[in-house]
Amino acid sequence: MLRILQFLYSLRSFLLFVLLEVLAIGLIVSNNSPQGAAFFNSSNALTGSVLKTRSDVVDFFSLAEANDALLTENAALSEQLKTLKAIPDSANIPLDSALEAQFDFRAARIISNSLRFAHNHITLNKGAKDGVKPGMGVFNEQGVIGRIKSVSENYSVAISLLNTELSLSSKIKTNDSFGTTKWDGKNSKKTKLLYVPRHVTASPGDTVITTGYSAVFPEGILVGIIESVDQSEDPNYLDIVINLSTDFSKAHYVYLVENTQLAELDSLYKQSEIENEF
Amino acid sequence: MNFRNLITHIFLVICLISVQILLLKNLALFGVAFCFIYLLAILSFPINMRSFPLILISFGLGLLIDVFYDTLGLHAAAATLLAFLRTYWLKAISPNGGYDDANNPTLPEMGIGWYLSYSLPLVFAFSLMFFIADQWGTGGFYGVLNKSLFSSIFTVILAIIVQLLFFKRRRGI
Numbered sequence: 001m002l003r004i005l006q007f008l009y010s011l012r013s014f015l016l017f018v019l020l021e022v023l024a025i026g027l028i029v030s031n032n033s034p035q036g037a038a039f040f041n042s043s044n045a046l047t048g049s050v051l052k053t054r055s056d057v058v059d060f061f062s063l064a065e066a067n068d069a070l071l072t073e074n075a076a077l078s079e080q081l082k083t084l085k086a087i088p089d090s091a092n093i094p095l096d097s098a099l100e101a102q103f104d105f106r107a108a109r110i111i112s113n114s115l116r117f118a119h120n121h122i123t124l125n126k127g128a129k130d131g132v133k134p135g136m137g138v139f140n141e142q143g144v145i146g147r148i149k150s151v152s153e154n155y156s157v158a159i160s161l162l163n164t165e166l167s168l169s170s171k172i173k174t175n176d177s178f179g180t181t182k183w184d185g186k187n188s189k190k191t192k193l194l195y196v197p198r199h200v201t202a203s204p205g206d207t208v209i210t211t212g213y214s215a216v217f218p219e220g221i222l223v224g225i226i227e228s229v230d231q232s233e234d235p236n237y238l239d240i241v242i243n244l245s246t247d248f249s250k251a252h253y254v255y256l257v258e259n260t261q262l263a264e265l266d267s268l269y270k271q272s273e274i275e276n277e278f
Numbered sequence: 279m280n281f282r283n284l285i286t287h288i289f290l291v292i293c294l295i296s297v298q299i300l301l302l303k304n305l306a307l308f309g310v311a312f313c314f315i316y317l318l319a320i321l322s323f324p325i326n327m328r329s330f331p332l333i334l335i336s337f338g339l340g341l342l343i344d345v346f347y348d349t350l351g352l353h354a355a356a357a358t359l360l361a362f363l364r365t366y367w368l369k370a371i372s373p374n375g376g377y378d379d380a381n382n383p384t385l386p387e388m389g390i391g392w393y394l395s396y397s398l399p400l401v402f403a404f405s406l407m408f409f410i411a412d413q414w415g416t417g418g419f420y421g422v423l424n425k426s427l428f429s430s431i432f433t434v435i436l437a438i439i440v441q442l443l444f445f446k447r448r449r450g451i
Contacts, residue, residue, distance in 0.1 A: 013329035017362040020337045024358060027344075027351030028411055042348050051346065054300050114347065116306045118413045121348035157348060164416050185416035 032119050032165055042112055042123040048155035051123055055111040059252055066252050073141040103218050106131065106256040108138075111155070115248050118185040120160040122146055124254065127154040135216065137257045143222035143245035144168060144210060145254055161223075162188055162248055169214040170223050173207040175200065181208070181223055181242065188248055191224065193240040200238065202229045208242050215259045215266075283324075291319045291339070299346045310425050311432040314353075316343060317404060318437045320361055321397055322384045325377050329365040336361035349412070356408040360400055371395055385441040397437060402430040 008015065042051055059066070108130075112123035126132050128151045138145040138158045146158040147166060159166045164185045170193065171178035179196040193208060206226045212219030224242035232239030259265070298316040306312050320336050340357030344350050368383065373392070385393045405426035413422050 013333060013362070013365070016330060016333050017358060020333065020358045021355055024337070024340075024351040024355035025411070028349075028355065029351075031350035042346060044345070047345050050299070112303075112346075112348070114304060116304070116309065116312065117349060117352075118416050119349065123348070185413060186418070186421070 042121070043127065043150055043152040043155040043157045045152065045154065048111070048123065048125075048152070051112040052125055052155075055109070055125075059109070062250070062252060065250065069141055070253070076141075102259060102261055104258040104260050106258070108132070108156075108254055108256055110252055110254060113160075113248065113251065115160070115162055115188040118164050120162040121149070122158045122160050124148075124156045124158060124256075125154075126256070127152050127156050129153055131258075132156045132256060133258065135262065137216040137221075138254050139217070139221050139257065140246065140251055140254045142247060142251070143224065144217065145246055145248070145251060147216055148256070160248065161191065161244070161246070167194075168217075168223065169211045170208050171211045172196070172200070172202055172226070173209050175202075177202070178211050178213070179240070189244055190227065191242050191244055193226070193242055194237065196238045196240055197236065198231070198238055202226060202238060202240060204228055215262050217257060287319075287323070290322070291316075294319045295339070295342065298343060303347065307428070307432060311428040312405075312425070313436055314401070314404065314408075314429070314433050315436055315440065317357070317360065317401055317433060318440060320357060320364070321400065321437070322382055325368055325381050325383050329362070332364065333358055333361045352408055352411050355411055356404045359407045360404040363403055364400060367396070367400055384445055385438055386445050390438075393438070394434070397434050398430060401433050401437075402426060405429045405433075 042048060106126065108124040108126040110122055111125050114120045114122075122138070122145065124132070124138070132148060132151050134148050134151055136148040138147060144161055146160045146163070148156050149159045150157050161168065161181070162183050164183055166182070168181040169178065170181045172193075177196055177200040179193045181191055181193055183191045196202065204226050208223040208226060210217040210219060210221045210223060222245045224244045224246075227241045227243045230239040230241075294316045298314070302313045302315060316339060320332075320339065323332060323335075336357040337354050340354035341350075343353040343357075347353065368377075371392070381387055383393075383396060388396070406422070409422040409425045409429075
């Protein structure tokens with residue numbers, strides 16, 4: 001018995017090494033899953049405040065750009081407002097209240113971002129205190145950015161669209177054929193549209209937008225422009241490469257969208273035993 | 279390790295971690311060369327330091343970086359590997375007659391040739407572990423190798439520059 005203990009003692013650093021490696025790999029696996037809470041990440045108070053201070057300084061230099069983006073957005077919105085304004089008419093029927101209030105929008109600022117890894121995350125400066133919840137969609141005036149993964153009191157962490165674990169329900173605008181956008185981990189300016197059947201006629205230059213089938217994003221938020229369409233090795237599906245419309249390296253201010261009927265939809269899916277994959 | 283050395287080491291660790299988090303997080307030269315300058319802290323712990331505490335400290339350092347990088351476990355796994363290999367690698371490349379008791383494995387004390395053969399393979403092992411764990415399942419071993427090679431070269435070059443600028447010869451740091 002003593003000899004066994006002595007033997008183990010002489011191996012102690014190796015055993016510690018193996019133990020810590022297993023622990024670390026366990027952490028990697030649990031952190032990479034798109035759902036579920038992570039224990040340590042940049043949304044905790046100390047980390048968040050350090051990253052926020054850093055971003056306060058760095059963002060100062062890109063204020064002009066942010067201003068430009070906001071101006072463009074404002075112009076586009078006021079244009080829309082003009083066409084949407086109700087004409088004064090006594091026979092005006094109000095929209096169905098259920099439809100009207102389905103989506104709720106908020107604004108936030110990115111305080112930490114990465115694009116060079118296979119699993120990229122984004123930290124935002126709004127948390128549970130400001131009504132951010134896991135599962136909300138994140139986008140900016142250019143297009144889709146990601147989905148909220150976990151939330152703390154003051155900060156939240158989103159999975160970037162540049163994360164090989166995130167799949168986004170999206171469709172080609174011209175012919176409404178839908179597929180799944182999923183990043184392949186290589187180029188931070190391009191992504192792939194998967195599961196589009198072969199009979200679909202897609203051509204370079206077509207716009208790809210969100211479907212609204214998933215409960216995360218409303219329909220019609222820009223994802224990107226198709227760059228190339230090829231016959232893939234898979235006999236059933238096309239191999240489509242999309243140029244992302246969002247410049248992730250320059251995203252600073254984002255909007256959050258919440259589906260207020262998510263709980264209702266979820267329970268409906270559960271009743272009919274459908275797996276909702278967001 | 280005397281008290282003064284301990285203080286300077288803690289100071290070095292804090293400095294390197296802040297630089298890593300605040301400046302180098304989003305830096306990638308040509309999209310392939312990352313910089314892990316905080317490894318300099320692990321690399322310059324005293325030669326006669328025991329393996330057990332070294333591995334524990336490296337794991338902690340890696341985890342701290344991970345929290346800021348949102349890559350939970352990646353840096354921790356790779357840094358633990360580096361700390362584990364360091365003890366054996368130091369034995370393997372010990373000069374004739376062994377090390378001086380007071381020696382630190384740093385550039386000013388050991389010279390450029392020894393330092394390159396010491397740091398480059400260790401940092402390469404770190405990068406290889408890091409990128410394999412990061413890109414797991416997304417295919418492309420070529421990309422992993424590419425990133426690891428250039429990241430380790432970049433990191434070692436930066437580590438040498440930092441030591442030339444800030445480390446004093448023969449007086450701890």
